[in-house]
Amino acid sequence: MDEANRTEIASLGEFGLIEHLTKNNETRQAGTILSIGDDAAVIDQFGRQCVISNDLLIEGIHFDLMYTPLKHLGYKAVAVNLSDIYAMMATPTHITLGLGVSSKFPVEALEEFYEGVYAACEKYNVDLIGGDTSSSRKGFIISVTAIGEVAPDKYVTRTGAQVNDLICVSGNLGAAYLGLQLLEREKKIYLENPKVQPDLQSQKYLVSRILKPEPRADIVEWLQEHGVMPTAMIDISDGLSSELLHICNGSNVGCIVHEDKIPIHADAKAMAMEFGVGSAACALSGGEDYELLFTIKQEDYEKIVRNKDISIVGYITEKSEGAHLLTNGGNKHKLTAQGWNAFI
Amino acid sequence: MDEANRTEIASLGEFGLIEHLTKNNETRQAGTILSIGDDAAVIDQFGRQCVISNDLLIEGIHFDLMYTPLKHLGYKAVAVNLSDIYAMMATPTHITLGLGVSSKFPVEALEEFYEGVYAACEKYNVDLIGGDTSSSRKGFIISVTAIGEVAPDKYVTRTGAQVNDLICVSGNLGAAYLGLQLLEREKKIYLENPKVQPDLQSQKYLVSRILKPEPRADIVEWLQEHGVMPTAMIDISDGLSSELLHICNGSNVGCIVHEDKIPIHADAKAMAMEFGVGSAACALSGGEDYELLFTIKQEDYEKIVRNKDISIVGYITEKSEGAHLLTNGGNKHKLTAQGWNAFI
Numbered sequence: 001m002d003e004a005n006r007t008e009i010a011s012l013g014e015f016g017l018i019e020h021l022t023k024n025n026e027t028r029q030a031g032t033i034l035s036i037g038d039d040a041a042v043i044d045q046f047g048r049q050c051v052i053s054n055d056l057l058i059e060g061i062h063f064d065l066m067y068t069p070l071k072h073l074g075y076k077a078v079a080v081n082l083s084d085i086y087a088m089m090a091t092p093t094h095i096t097l098g099l100g101v102s103s104k105f106p107v108e109a110l111e112e113f114y115e116g117v118y119a120a121c122e123k124y125n126v127d128l129i130g131g132d133t134s135s136s137r138k139g140f141i142i143s144v145t146a147i148g149e150v151a152p153d154k155y156v157t158r159t160g161a162q163v164n165d166l167i168c169v170s171g172n173l174g175a176a177y178l179g180l181q182l183l184e185r186e187k188k189i190y191l192e193n194p195k196v197q198p199d200l201q202s203q204k205y206l207v208s209r210i211l212k213p214e215p216r217a218d219i220v221e222w223l224q225e226h227g228v229m230p231t232a233m234i235d236i237s238d239g240l241s242s243e244l245l246h247i248c249n250g251s252n253v254g255c256i257v258h259e260d261k262i263p264i265h266a267d268a269k270a271m272a273m274e275f276g277v278g279s280a281a282c283a284l285s286g287g288e289d290y291e292l293l294f295t296i297k298q299e300d301y302e303k304i305v306r307n308k309d310i311s312i313v314g315y316i317t318e319k320s321e322g323a324h325l326l327t328n329g330g331n332k333h334k335l336t337a338q339g340w341n342a343f344i
Numbered sequence: 345m346d347e348a349n350r351t352e353i354a355s356l357g358e359f360g361l362i363e364h365l366t367k368n369n370e371t372r373q374a375g376t377i378l379s380i381g382d383d384a385a386v387i388d389q390f391g392r393q394c395v396i397s398n399d400l401l402i403e404g405i406h407f408d409l410m411y412t413p414l415k416h417l418g419y420k421a422v423a424v425n426l427s428d429i430y431a432m433m434a435t436p437t438h439i440t441l442g443l444g445v446s447s448k449f450p451v452e453a454l455e456e457f458y459e460g461v462y463a464a465c466e467k468y469n470v471d472l473i474g475g476d477t478s479s480s481r482k483g484f485i486i487s488v489t490a491i492g493e494v495a496p497d498k499y500v501t502r503t504g505a506q507v508n509d510l511i512c513v514s515g516n517l518g519a520a521y522l523g524l525q526l527l528e529r530e531k532k533i534y535l536e537n538p539k540v541q542p543d544l545q546s547q548k549y550l551v552s553r554i555l556k557p558e559p560r561a562d563i564v565e566w567l568q569e570h571g572v573m574p575t576a577m578i579d580i581s582d583g584l585s586s587e588l589l590h591i592c593n594g595s596n597v598g599c600i601v602h603e604d605k606i607p608i609h610a611d612a613k614a615m616a617m618e619f620g621v622g623s624a625a626c627a628l629s630g631g632e633d634y635e636l637l638f639t640i641k642q643e644d645y646e647k648i649v650r651n652k653d654i655s656i657v658g659y660i661t662e663k664s665e666g667a668h669l670l671t672n673g674g675n676k677h678k679l680t681a682q683g684w685n686a687f688i
Contacts, residue, residue, distance in 0.1 A: 007451035009479070018477055020451065021458045027471045029437050034473075041473035043438055043491070045389040054474050054489055056442035060481040093373050094387055098400035098487055107351035107364065114365045127371045129378075129385035130398050133362055135353070137404040143442055143487035145398055147387070 037250075038157050039087040039234060042150070051148040051155060053084035059139035067183045070109055072211045073142075074116025080237070081146035082124050083215035083290045087235035088157070089223070090150035095121070096130030100141035124217060154229075156294070161232035161251035165295040165316040168230075170219045170309055172263040173240055174279055177286025178271040179203070179210035205267045213290040219310065220292075226303050230294035239285040240313075242337040243293050245323060251295075254321040257314035257335070259328050284325070284335070381594075382501050383431040383578060386494070395492040395499060397428035403483035411527045414453055416555045417486075418460025424581065425490035426468050427559035427634045431579035432501070433567070434494035439465070440474030444485035468561060498573075500638070505576035505595035509639040509660040512574075514563045514653055516607040517584055518623055521630025522615040523547070523554035549611045557634040563654065564636075570647050574638035583629040584657075586681040587637045589667055595639075598665040601658035601679065603672050628669070628679070 040053035186198035384397035530542035
């Protein structure tokens with residue numbers, strides 16, 4: 001390779017890189033309905049549709065074993081993949097698991113990891129059908145593929161949002177990010193003085209949000225039961241801003257988000273204050289919440305407000321109006337994707 | 345974890361470890377037809393069947409970038425996964441790809457890798473439907489999931505071999521292992537004296553067998569066209585011995601293999617002599633050939649002999665007779681799985 005023509009991965013960013021590498025991707029199979037570019041792919045299997053998502057989790061990049069119990073890690077590895085399937089309004093049915101582990105891990109460590117995997121499989125009623133394990137030179141590497149099903153053309157992509165649609169969010173945002181900051185702070189204190197044992201009991205909620213996220217199966221079921229078909233949907237892994245921009249870019253629209261409508265847990269507000277950061281900023285750019293972000297038609301408003309776990313945070317506008325946040329102070333800020341970028 | 349009760353992964357081995365971790369795996373989905381333990385899993389999708397396989401390839405464990413061009417690596421990552429699907433007598437249709445790359449790789453390196461991925465997709469008529477890329481702390485990590493289809497209950501597992509069945513092998517064995525030894529030798533010479541450039545032109549065949557394996561789609565098609573339904577099938581990734589033992593254990597049978605029937609390429613024989621090893625040993629324990637090993641009923645003998653690319657190497661016996669190799673010298677050796685073990 002010519003070093004003079006070297007392009008750094010960081011210069012494209014995670015999403016830019018995938019787009020760059022896959023822009024010439026051709027599809028040959030008639031059964032390929034939705035390819036690269038959404039939470040999951042959709043393939044036609046003999047008249048019904050199969051939804052597939054794949055994630056790679058790497059120690060030191062996606063998790064820190066210093067404060068992540070292996071059982072939680074196993075649970076989370078499954079949970080975040082199922083979240084991608086639910087984000088298509090589909091139902092996960094199966095997963096495969098590939099592990100790379102260095103010899104520093106004893107069999108007992110893998111047993112703990114698998115306990116978490118099985119717990120998530122049981123809770124979300126999916127079967128583990130493939131388990132491959134090999135060694136790695138360093139650290140712990142996890143690859144999960146999740147497979148789900150959906151009735152023909154009942155899946156929801158990122159590309160269907162229309163002007164005047166309402167923007168909805170499940171649960172609350174920013175707590176996982178603050179839980180992570182808390183764990184990072186306690187790790188630092190511990191490394192400086194191993195005699196100080198962290199007391200995280202009082203922050204159980206924030207810590208659980210980062211260590212044991214739950215995909216929102218309940219929200220997808222509720223929407224299906226109440227006949228609400230979102231026009232676009234995505235799960236929030238990289239922060240509200242980044243995900244909203246995915247929907248806006250994919251759907252060719254703009255948006256307005258009201259800062260005061262963003263759902264934030266009381267514990268997250270208190271911790272944001274302790275860290276001296278805005279809690280809305282944590283929600284917008286924090287990531288790892290694994291809540292659902294979706295848009296609905298205005299006519300579904302009456303139905304949606306009945307679910308106390310869904311917040312309407314704004315609405316879709318013409319593309320020309322851009323994507324903006326209306327702050328509590330009445331200012332209008334352009335939304336930017338400052339979400340977690342694995343390449344920085 | 346209690347260090348006194350620490351069990352080393354190496355003490356179980358790769359297959360023992362997977363069995364240990366998944367022995368209590370429960371299936372809940374009615375659609376789960378075949379779970380962990382074969383080349384791929386089979387799930388029922390609305391009356392037709394879907395075959396799924398997943399592999400994790402890690403730099404320094406599964407490949408060495410010093411002598412593996414990235415384009416070849418991309419091709420091989422796809423090829424070895426498709427091989428698992430063909431080994432079920434199924435037809436691959438889709439793949440997803442997850443990459444972990446450290447910042448030492450420029451975008452141009454990933455472009456080369458993807459070129460190889462696309463070349464394999466084109467050759468085997470599969471669609472790349474998911475491409476996830478994130479950073480790694482160190483090295484190159486590849487996760488591929490392959491998805492295929494098969495007519496209801498027309499897949500072939502490792503568990504159906506019966507006494508008196510004939511044992512068949514496609515192509516030839518041992519060449520990939522010898523190609524690898526050659527590359528390792530040249531690497532060592534180069535590291536000791538970088539001015540000496542290796543000349544591998546005369547060994548193109550052996551080198552291509554390790555760097556650019558081709559899954560045996562043609563053999564599966566031929567068997568289907570000629571109405572030969574193998575009783576058991578597996579692809580040869582870890583050497584003939586190891587794979588045969590998988591079939592024997594899975595099918596609860598024994599076997600006899602004739603050393604003089606094992607197909608070995610002339611280049612492999614010559615190189616084995618150069619290295620001072622037995623070429624049959626390379627075939628039995630070498631690995632990475634990605635040929636197909638399968639058993640057929642005796643009544644299919646007349647059909648099979650018409651295909652010059654399939655060799656009959658032995659036959660299935662009662663389990664009580666064990667698994668043995670009959671050497672050219674007339675000795676009977678017990679087959680052992682000395683195949684490549686990622687944990688040694």
